Amino acid sequence: MICPEEHLAADGTTVTGSSGQREVSVALPPSPIEAVEKPVGREGRAGFIAVAAQREVKKRTLDALASTTRN
Structure with a gap:
């Protein structure tokens, strides 16, 4: 799972945030x-x-588990 504190540096390397979790930057409209x-x-x-x-x-994971259990 992607942590909210993960981002890629300009050179493509992963940078970890101050809390020890990784950061990711995403472009949104x-x-x-x-x-x-x-x-x-x-x-x-x-x-x-x-x-x-x-x-x-989490919702999608639960939905997938529920649909698998029903079949």
């Missing part, structure tokens, strides 16, 4: 960024997006 910034501000956007992504991954 302006409209979802603006929508996130309205409730949480610029300071909260990375954390908000990280938590939302983790929730989506």
Whole structure:
């Protein structure tokens, strides 16, 4: 799973954040960024997006497990 604190440096190497977790930078269209910034501000956007992504991954994992169990 990608940690919210992972990013690639300009030379393509992985850089680890100060908390020991890796950071990843991703390009997103302006409209979802603006929508996130309205409730949480610029300071909260990375954390908000990280938590939302983790929730989506967990949801999809549970959905896949549930559909496998039914078959």
